Structures are given as structure tokens and as C-alpha cells.
Amino acid sequence: MGQAFLASYLIGLREGLEMVLVVSILVAYLVKTGRRKQLLPVWLGVVAAVAVSLTFGWVLTYISSTVLYGPQHELFDAITSVIAVGLVTWMIFWMRRTARRLSGELRGRLDGAAGHGARAMGVAAVVGIAFLAIVREGLETTLLFFASAQGATTSAPLVGLGVGVASAVVLGVLLYFGAIRINLSTFFTVSGVLLIFVAAGIFKYAIHDFQEAGVLPGLSTHAFDISGVLDPSSWYGAVVSGLFNITPQPSVLEMVAYVVYLVPVLVLFLWPSRAKKAAPAAAAAPEPNVVADVAPASPEKPQHVRA
Numbered sequence: 001m002g003q004a005f006l007a008s009y010l011i012g013l014r015e016g017l018e019m020v021l022v023v024s025i026l027v028a029y030l031v032k033t034g035r036r037k038q039l040l041p042v043w044l045g046v047v048a049a050v051a052v053s054l055t056f057g058w059v060l061t062y063i064s065s066t067v068l069y070g071p072q073h074e075l076f077d078a079i080t081s082v083i084a085v086g087l088v089t090w091m092i093f094w095m096r097r098t099a100r101r102l103s104g105e106l107r108g109r110l111d112g113a114a115g116h117g118a119r120a121m122g123v124a125a126v127v128g129i130a131f132l133a134i135v136r137e138g139l140e141t142t143l144l145f146f147a148s149a150q151g152a153t154t155s156a157p158l159v160g161l162g163v164g165v166a167s168a169v170v171l172g173v174l175l176y177f178g179a180i181r182i183n184l185s186t187f188f189t190v191s192g193v194l195l196i197f198v199a200a201g202i203f204k205y206a207i208h209d210f211q212e213a214g215v216l217p218g219l220s221t222h223a224f225d226i227s228g229v230l231d232p233s234s235w236y237g238a239v240v241s242g243l244f245n246i247t248p249q250p251s252v253l254e255m256v257a258y259v260v261y262l263v264p265v266l267v268l269f270l271w272p273s274r275a276k277k278a279a280p281a282a283a284a285a286p287e288p289n290v291v292a293d294v295a296p297a298s299p300e301k302p303q304h305v306r307a
Contacts, residue, residue, distance in 0.1 A: 005160035006243050007148045007198050012164020014191040015141040018095065020172030021184075022133045028176070038126050045130025053138030060146045071213040077150050078209035084147035085203045087140045089265060092192045096269070147202045150209075192269060194243060200262040201245020207257040208250075216253060223255040 026042050060080065068076050141161075149157035174180045211219040227248035231237045240246045250258075 005156045005163075006239060007201070007245075008145060008157040008160030009164040009167075010191065010194055010198060010243070011141060011144050011148060012161040012166075013168050014164075014188075014195055015137055015144070016165035016168030017171060017187075019134055019137045019141075020168050021175075022137070023130070024172055024176045026130060026133070041124075041126040042130040045127040045132075046134050048127070049131045049134035049138050052135050053142050056139055057142040057146060060142070064146075074209045074213035075215065077147075078206045078213060078215070080143065081147040081150070081202050081206035081209065084140075084143045085199045085206070085261070088144050088195060088199050091137075091140055092195060092269065095188060096192065144198075144202075147205070148198060150205065193266065196262065196266050196269060197244050200258050200265075201243075203261045204245055204250065204254045204258040207254045211251060211253065218251050218253045221252050222249045223252045225249050 023042070023046060027039060030036065030038050030042065064073060064076055064080075145157065145161050171180075171182075175182070207216065208219075210216040225248065230240065230246070230248050245258075247254075
């Protein structure tokens, strides 16, 4: 179970926490500005986004398992895997680039929505803001999970995703009420590195599917054979296979794709950004890393979550 569980748990934890933080920002801002009546539209938008994401996951599963067979099935899985890799790569860099101003952007959109003249227009705008903020993460999570869970024969990936999302919700609630404090910047950096390894494994798996579909050659040309060393049933085998997707007999093309994706993306992600380079000069007035003013429902004595 560990091999299929770990990657799905990481996806659920990382993506789930992003969604929880977005919802926390929206809820906290509405509460602190005395707009509690707009909380219901926010939750309606969140529920609608979750429903769309679940429906999208069902459609992907139905097409892959029922509609397509043989090479078409492998080709569909390969294409969805490549799309998932592209989306998660973009989202990792997007979060690193916009984390510092995410709270301000969401607040600005809420202020704009509240400024609509007609009440119905204002409610619809708030629903739309919550829906768009969550559905983007939800669709990415669904696609990434679908790609990472391909080939699984048990419910372990689904359990891992569920436990990861549940952990993210608990963590987000504790952050919101000030029960714990964590360095969110460090969390997203570490989880981003791990997700890059997961994405590299998914890209490797996509190449394998392309080879099985007959689109790419070299399926039987193995790069190495470590089947006598890597035991998938062991704890270390579960970690290596689950997070890094290192298989005992990968093809040469699979490993080339794995390295070609992993090395440059990892270097670019860990390369100090302009904001980090300028941090020492602005040390006297540091900014929050991911969220600011995520506080409990009492506007009189706000508590802050600082990354």
C-alpha cells in the first residue's frame, strides 16, 4: 500500500493546503470587514468547485477505463499525464512567484465584488471568486492524482489522497485559529521539490505509455535492471517507487525523459528568486510569505498566521 499511498498523500496535502489557505483568506477577510452575509456565497463557490473537480475526475476515469481500450487507452493516459506534469510545473512556479501577494489579490477581488450595485450581482461575483480560486486547484489536483494513480490495482491512491486532503484541512484550521505556526514558505518549498520528483515520475510513466501505445520506440531497451535490489514491498522500496517512480527495469527513453525534466526544473525552482535576493535589504520590514491576516472570527482581537 505504501508505494501507491505516498505520492497521493503528498498531492492531497500540498494541493489541499493551498485550497484551504485560499478559503481561509476569503473567510477571514469577510469576517474582519463585517461582511458575514457574504460567507454563504463563498461556501457555495467552494462546493461548486469541488463538485466540478469530482465530476472531472469521474469523466477521466470513465473514459480511461470504459471507453478506450488497448493502445487508445495507453495513449489517453500518456496525454493526460503530460498535461498533468505541465499543470503542476506551472502551478509550483506560479505559487512561488505570487505567494507574497496572493492575499492582497484575493482581498482586492472581494472588494470589487462587494462594490457591485445590484445585490444579486454582488453575490454572484463573490461566488465566482471563490469558485475560480478553488476550481483551478481542484482540477489540477484531480488530473495530477489521475496521472499518478495509473496502474494502481488497489484503493491505496484514493486513500492516500483523502488522508492528505484531510491532513491539509486540519492543518489549515489550526493555522486559522492560531493553534499552530509553521513556516509556510519552507513547507511549500519542500513540498514543491517533492512534487517535482513526483511530476518527473509521472512524465517517465507517460513515456512508458507512449511506448506501449506504439507512438515511441524502445520499450524493451532497458536502461538498467535493479529488480534484485529494489524490493517494492519494503519501506524503502515504497518510498523510492511511490515518490520518485524509480522502477526496476525502466527503458532508456524513460530515464532520459526523467532526467531531462527533473534536473532543469529542480535547478530553476531552487534558484534564488529576485524576491529572495532582495530580502536582506528589506529585512527591517519583512512581508508574509504566503498568507497574511488569516485570523479567527473575532475582529476585535485578530491573530495572524505568518509564514
